[in-house]
Amino acid sequence: MTAQSFTWKPALLAKQDTLTLEGTTARLDGDWTLDLRDVEDAALVNQVLKGNRIVRLDLYTADGRRSLGYNASARVYRADPDARTHLAACAATLRALDQARPGQLVALGVIRGGRWGMFLIGLGTLLFGSILGISMLATGVSGERLATAAIPTIVLLAMGAILTYGNWPWRKRPRVKAAALATTLEEMHAHDTTRP
Numbered sequence: 001m002t003a004q005s006f007t008w009k010p011a012l013l014a015k016q017d018t019l020t021l022e023g024t025t026a027r028l029d030g031d032w033t034l035d036l037r038d039v040e041d042a043a044l045v046n047q048v049l050k051g052n053r054i055v056r057l058d059l060y061t062a063d064g065r066r067s068l069g070y071n072a073s074a075r076v077y078r079a080d081p082d083a084r085t086h087l088a089a090c091a092a093t094l095r096a097l098d099q100a101r102p103g104q105l106v107a108l109g110v111i112r113g114g115r116w117g118m119f120l121i122g123l124g125t126l127l128f129g130s131i132l133g134i135s136m137l138a139t140g141v142s143g144e145r146l147a148t149a150a151i152p153t154i155v156l157l158a159m160g161a162i163l164t165y166g167n168w169p170w171r172k173r174p175r176v177k178a179a180a181l182a183t184t185l186e187e188m189h190a191h192d193t194t195r196p
Contacts, residue, residue, distance in 0.1 A: 006089035024100040036100035094182035122163025129156030
């Protein structure tokens with residue numbers, strides 16, 4: 001099998017990453033080398049936070065996590081050639097993973113420690129919003145001040161609820177076969193290259 005190489009900037013101020021795939025070996029610059037036969041779990045993360053799109057393919061082995069990441073403004077994602085190259089690199093990595101570990105399932109979304117972290121942030125936000133609301137009612141704040149403080153309190157409660165629910169650690173993430181996800185990413189890549 002011939003080696004495939006993909007080069008993209010993972011973030012605005014970051015140096016370029018180059019992924020090389022050769023057989024079952026994936027190599028990201030000098031950062032890491034991974035035999036895809038050693039992958040125990042995998043996840044594709046695709047989220048938008050504060051106007052930034054974060055797309056990451058996480059590959060987990062007994063030694064830890066290796067990631068192929070991309071982070072930029074959500075507004076320019078579709079037109080960014082680095083985003084399309086990253087998408088192609090993820091698709092090729094998933095194809096190679098399927099060759100190395102036929103039938104490997106890939107989770108859609110954050111798994112393991114990152115999910116717990118987001119869950120705890122959501123829980124803390126929910127708790128803080130609840131305490132704020134209860135304390136306003138308990139201290140007899142005037143109606144005008146209560147109305148003014150109600151909007152930020154409701155936003156805190158809503159944000160906390162969304163983060164807590166979205167990252168509930170006991171709920172299984174949906175999983176798809178690596179080959180099927182590779183096909184989907186390839187179709188997205190082909191579709192996005194025809195549009196500005």
